[in-house]
Amino acid sequence: MSNPNYLIDQGLLEFLESDIAILVATRDSSNQPIISRGFGIRVSDDCTQLTVFLTDIQSRQLIHDALQSDHLAVNAANVTNYESYQIKGRHVQQVELNRKDERHISKYLRGIQEQMMLVGVSPEQAATIFQSAESQKLLALQFTAHEVFHQTPGPGAGKSRPQPE
Amino acid sequence: MSNSLGPIKYCFEGVLPSGIATCSADGIPNVTYLSQVQLIDDTHVGLSYQFFNKTKTNITENPQASLLLIDPFSGTQYRLQLRYERTETSGENFEKLKVKLDAVASMSGMSKIFKLKGVDIYLVSRWECMEENASSLSAPTTASFSELNEITQRISQCDQLAPLLDTALSQLEHRFGYTHSMILFMNPDGKSLYTIASHGYTQHGAGAEVRFGEGIIGTVAEQRKAVKISNMKRENIMADAIKQQANKISSDYVFKQRIELPGLKNPKSQLAVPIEAKNSLLGVLFIESEEVASFNSDIQELISSIANHLGTAILLCDDETQESSTSESSNQEIKHSPSGNPLKVRFYLADKSIFIDNDYIIKGVAGAILNRLLSIHLEQGRIEFTNRELRLDPELSLPEIADNLEARLVLLQRRLEDRCHAITMVKTGRGRFRLDVNCELDLMSVAANLP
Numbered sequence: 001m002s003n004p005n006y007l008i009d010q011g012l013l014e015f016l017e018s019d020i021a022i023l024v025a026t027r028d029s030s031n032q033p034i035i036s037r038g039f040g041i042r043v044s045d046d047c048t049q050l051t052v053f054l055t056d057i058q059s060r061q062l063i064h065d066a067l068q069s070d071h072l073a074v075n076a077a078n079v080t081n082y083e084s085y086q087i088k089g090r091h092v093q094q095v096e097l098n099r100k101d102e103r104h105i106s107k108y109l110r111g112i113q114e115q116m117m118l119v120g121v122s123p124e125q126a127a128t129i130f131q132s133a134e135s136q137k138l139l140a141l142q143f144t145a146h147e148v149f150h151q152t153p154g155p156g157a158g159k160s161r162p163q164p165e
Numbered sequence: 166m167s168n169s170l171g172p173i174k175y176c177f178e179g180v181l182p183s184g185i186a187t188c189s190a191d192g193i194p195n196v197t198y199l200s201q202v203q204l205i206d207d208t209h210v211g212l213s214y215q216f217f218n219k220t221k222t223n224i225t226e227n228p229q230a231s232l233l234l235i236d237p238f239s240g241t242q243y244r245l246q247l248r249y250e251r252t253e254t255s256g257e258n259f260e261k262l263k264v265k266l267d268a269v270a271s272m273s274g275m276s277k278i279f280k281l282k283g284v285d286i287y288l289v290s291r292w293e294c295m296e297e298n299a300s301s302l303s304a305p306t307t308a309s310f311s312e313l314n315e316i317t318q319r320i321s322q323c324d325q326l327a328p329l330l331d332t333a334l335s336q337l338e339h340r341f342g343y344t345h346s347m348i349l350f351m352n353p354d355g356k357s358l359y360t361i362a363s364h365g366y367t368q369h370g371a372g373a374e375v376r377f378g379e380g381i382i383g384t385v386a387e388q389r390k391a392v393k394i395s396n397m398k399r400e401n402i403m404a405d406a407i408k409q410q411a412n413k414i415s416s417d418y419v420f421k422q423r424i425e426l427p428g429l430k431n432p433k434s435q436l437a438v439p440i441e442a443k444n445s446l447l448g449v450l451f452i453e454s455e456e457v458a459s460f461n462s463d464i465q466e467l468i469s470s471i472a473n474h475l476g477t478a479i480l481l482c483d484d485e486t487q488e489s490s491t492s493e494s495s496n497q498e499i500k501h502s503p504s505g506n507p508l509k510v511r512f513y514l515a516d517k518s519i520f521i522d523n524d525y526i527i528k529g530v531a532g533a534i535l536n537r538l539l540s541i542h543l544e545q546g547r548i549e550f551t552n553r554e555l556r557l558d559p560e561l562s563l564p565e566i567a568d569n570l571e572a573r574l575v576l577l578q579r580r581l582e583d584r585c586h587a588i589t590m591v592k593t594g595r596g597r598f599r600l601d602v603n604c605e606l607d608l609m610s611v612a613a614n615l616p
Contacts, residue, residue, distance in 0.1 A: 023233065025186030025196035033194050035186035035231040035244060036295075058242075058295045073194040075184065082406035086196065120398045120433060120457045121181065121240075128240025132296060149219075151197055153406050158218045 007145045007161075008047040012085065016041045016050070016076050017104070019111030023075040024052055024059070024141075026066035026092075036062045039133040040108035041076065042101060049142055050074070050087065051095065053105055056137040063139060066092045072143045075151055079115050084151035085161065089143030097140050109133055168291050169207050173236065173243050177204040179265075180237030180395045180458045182403075185212070187223035187230045195219045200403060202234065203262055203284065204462075210247065211258050211284040213266065221285075224249040230287060233295075237395070237458045242295040247287035254283045260390060268384040268392045268437075269400045312340045313467050317474045324595055326482040326571045327362075327578065333450075333475050334364035341464070343452045345429055348440070348475075349375060349382060350448040350572050353530070358386055358448060361576050366428060371579035372527060381437045382449050389446055391438040393465050395458045398433065429453050436460040438469045442476035450475065482571055507605040508587055512536040514612055521588075527580045530563070531573045535581075537561055538600050539588075539608050552596040574598065 008016070022038030036059040038052045052074055054063060066072050072089035097105075113126040121129075148161040176183075179201060186196045197220060201213040210232070214221060224230060228249035235242050253259050263281045270280075316336040323329035330348050337343045345365040349358035352374070360373040377387040385392050394400055432453040440448045450472045452460070460468070511520045518528035519535050527535060537560055541547055552570055556563050563570065578590040578598075587604045 023184040023186075023196045023198070025194045025231065027186075027188040027192060027194045030229075031188045031190070031192055031227050032229045032246070033186040033188040033231045034246075035184055035196060035233045037233065037242065057297050069192065069194075071192060071194050073186070073196045075196045075198065077198060080402065082198070082402055084198065088193065119402065120396050122457075125181075125235075125237070125240035128296070129235060129242060136297065152409075153198065153200065153403055 007087075007148050008043055008050070012148065012161075013043045013047060015078075015083075015085070016043055016087075018078075019108060019115045020076045021079050021112065021116075022052065023077075024054060024062065025073045025075075026062055026071055027069055028065045029068065034062045034065055037129075038074065039130065039138065040101075040105045041074070042104055048144060050089065050145055051101065051140050051142045053097070053101065053133075053138050053140050055132040056139055057132055058136075059139070063094060063141060066141060067094060072141065077151070079112075080118050082153055084153070086149045086151045087145050088147040088149075090146045091144040093142050095140045095142045097138060101140060105133065105138065168289050170204060170210070170289060170292070171207060173234065173292065174204055175238055175461060176234040176236050176243060177202055177210070178237050178395045178458055178461055180399070181235040182399065183235070184233040185220060185230055186232075187220050188227050189219075189223050190226035195223055199232075201262055201266070202232070203258065205258055205286060208289050209250075209286055210245070210289060211253075211262065211286050213262055213281060214252060214283040214285050215266070215281060224285065243292055244295055245292040246290045248290055250286050250288055252283040252285050258284050258286070260388070264384060264388045264390040265392050265394070267378075267388065268381040269394070269404055271378060271384055272380050272401075272404070310467075313470060316340050316471055320471075320474055320478050323478065324482065325592060326479065327575045327592065329475075329478055329482055330362035330575070331364070333471070334362060337452060337468075337471075338364065341468075343454065343459070345432075345454065346450070346452040347428065348448060348450055349386075350569065350576075351386065351446055353569070358382065359576065361448070361572055361579070369579050369583050371576055371583060381435055382451050385437040385439055385449050386446060389439045389441065391436070391465055391469055393434075393436045393460045393462075395434050395460065397435065398457075429455060431455070433457045434459045436465060436468060438465070438472045440472045440476045440479070442473075442480045447476050447479055479572075507607040508585075510536075510539060510606055510608045512608070512610045514610060521585045524584055526584050527577055530570075531577045531580070533561055534573060535577055536608070536610070539602070539606060542600060542602055543606060543608060548600050548602070549593070550598055550600065552598075 022041060023035060024038045025033055025035045027033045036054060038054060040053045042051045070090055070092050072092050074087045075084060077084035109130050113130060116126045117123060150159050150161055183199045183202045184196060185199050186194055188194045199212055200215060203211040205211045230247040232245040232247055262284055266281050319332050319336050323332050334346045337346050347360055347363035350361045351358055357374050357376045360370045363370050375382045377383050381392050433456055435453040437449050437451045439446055440450055509522050516528050517532040519526045519532045534555060555561060581588050581590060589601045591599045593599050
């Protein structure tokens with residue numbers, strides 16, 4: 001098994017904490033997958049833990065299933081060039097949001113809406129996509145990065161990301 | 166929760182990317198973005214399968230999937246729970262998706278790798294709205310059948326080709342608000358198209374050619390199926406991402422330069438539909454917009470109906486048996502008074518191209534016709550001509566049956582309007598026209614060596 005310390009290097013850390021589009025998935029006990037939108041990612045100082053933010057209204061079932069199955073998959077994509085990574089997570093736990101998290105989410109929501117407007121999404125549409133994070137209760141799932149994959153569309157998508165030297 | 170997809174049909178316009186979650190047999194979830202999601206019927210969706218990947222592996226082990234869609238007009242998100250049923254590698258669903266992917270691939274010079282392998286068909290077991298206070302779906306303005314009737318009626322009233330084409334395009338703006346459009350006709354070689362009419366652009370672009378398979382227009386001509394691109398930016402980003410990935414993996418992939426489509430500098434959405442009649446392709450009707458998602462599926466069907474009607478009307482205009490016996494023009498006198506330096510007209514026999522004062526005008530059949538008209542004018546002083554005499558003229562050797570002669574004359578008329586104001590062609594009736602030459606001519610045939 002890979003040492004999780006090496007999975008998230010500085011470049012990937014900066015990417016994950018930037019204004020990227022986030023999809024989150026898990027599965028229930030019958031392996032029925034469920035997908036939802038994430039509203040920001042934070043990486044712990046030692047790069048071993050990631051926290052993804054979700055809204056209660058959209059992701060109640062997903063959070064329940066993730067805690068039960070202890071499996072999480074997170075896709076992070078730059079909406080202006082589709083550079084994407086998928087992180088497979090284990091040791092999933094729900095954590096309380098702190099002040100730093102709230103500031104990060106606020107900054108993220110502004111940034112991602114600006115990014116989406118660059119690719120043809122109107123301000124009103126972008127606001128609707130992210131409205132639940134502005135108005136609803138936010139929850140946080142923390143997990144350990146278990147594997148990282150390149151996910152940029154094309155013939156190389158799905159290849160495991162090599163560990164940094 | 167529901168499983169009828171009617172209420173969320175606009176989510177399938179391909180404006181915003183969709184996400185899919187699958188799960189392996191041993192319980193590892195996977196989440197990624199999708200290239201294309203297609204509405205198959207009221208309870209089924211089709212997902213494009215271009216590259217063998219983890220999603221494909223997972224659904225063969227475990228057919229369950231979860232899909233995230235965004236309504237392009239309201240931004241409302243929907244979650245669909247799916248069950249994989251089968252993969253189609255031919256048939257209507259496959260062809261519909263293939264022609265769109267082929268058009269995008271051609272536009273980005275990636276036809277070699279951007280190939281559709283199949284369409285994975287899923288049953289939608291249920292879907293749910295992910296917003297607590299979702300605004301009702303703000304459906305786009307759709308044209309009604311009464312507007313379709315209006316536009317087809319206007320088309321039916323035209324008995325000459327040029328006004329017919331201009332009416333069709335101007336009606337698209339008047340009835341549907343589409344300000345930029347063009348009609349291209351198939352060349353006799355059956356491998357390319359030429360622009361015969363355009364609307365809303367600063368230049369006519371008459372005579373501009375597109376090869377079969379090139380871009381959205383050439384792909385539609387080749388495959389004789391309509392293509393709609395709802396978000397050009399998104400398709401280009403996706404294509405560029407794939408191109409870069411392919412380059413990293415292998416240098417075997419050779420990419421051609423991106424083919425710039427004629428028309429708007431930054432189109433946001435485009436629609437191209439074939440114009441057919443008597444089971445033959447006549448050309449392509451192309452519309453583009455500076456707005457994202459200007460053409461929903463309902464509009465696409467209406468425009469296709471208009472194109473079919475236009476096809477029949479074009480054939481009727483080409484029927485010269487109905488040539489008017491008298492000229493509708495009451496002005497029979499020669500209006501022009503040649504003056505100034507003679508216009509240097511050169512006819513190159515190699516490809517029948519005409520250059521006027523070293524400026525390219527036209528080639529092929531239309532070039533030969535212009536040369537013949539100018540020769541007769543110089544020899545006999547005539548300015549009135551008929552389509553029938555051109556068809557019977559032994560110097561031109563045109564086929565006896567209709568071969569788009571009227572279209573060639575419209576093209577010639579428009580190229581002269583664009584490039585040479587000293588010579589103009591004016592329609593004076595069905596199958597009749599006048600050639601106004603407003604300066605002296607120095608006409609010469611050249612055996613070889615184009616300038």
